[in-house]
């Protein structure tokens with residue numbers, strides 16, 4: 001299908017690209033819809049300006065439908081957040097997003113990648129396990145829910161070669 005035609009139908013090819021400052025508003029929207037404590041547009045703008053922060057966007061046609069953010073320090077990085085628009089989940093899109101993001105981290109000299117994930121977040125844990133991460137620790141009562149409930153976090157790690 002021609003690109004303009006598929007864009008007209010709301011579909012379009014999926015691309016993973018570095019995010020730019022102009023994406024801050026949409027990224028904050030996606031983050032806010034995916035996490036209990038959403039990051040604001042200003043927080044995204046700041047991260048997009050920082051040299052040690054890497055932000056990729058997942059784009060389908062003209063729509064940004066996901067992102068991945070990590071912070072680098074020497075040869076280590078922490079994945080701070082990854083999300084896909086709720087309407088687009090379950091299509092396997094996060095896998096390419098994460099693998100592309102990891103490839104860019106490796107290209108920047110990162111050797112080890114860490115992340116924290118809520119223990120019962122099945123899709124995220126599955127995503128990370130399939131992308132080669134393994135459990136490196138557990139943090140009791142790490143996340144506080146709006147209702148006051150505490151949830152455990154799992155610390156995961158993957159070495160990049």
Ligand SMILES: CC(C)(COP(=O)(O)OP(=O)(O)OC[C@H]1O[C@@H](n2cnc3c(N)ncnc32)[C@H](O)[C@@H]1OP(=O)(O)O)[C@@H](O)C(=O)NCCC(=O)NCCS
Pocket residue numbers: 034035081082083084085088089090091092093094095116117118121122123124126127130
């Ligand atoms: C985590 C997230 C990015 C995954 O994105 P996605 O594009 O829907 O992921 P996928 O379609 O590749 O699914 C990932 C895996 O989880 C599985 N999965 C999806 N929904 C599931 C569910 N409700 N229960 C169990 N497994 C599930 C999928 O089958 C897939 O596993 P597979 O590769 O073995 O088939 C997305 O769910 C999201 O944005 N969640 C909210 C934000 C979040 O929690 N981010 C992670 C924070 S650390």
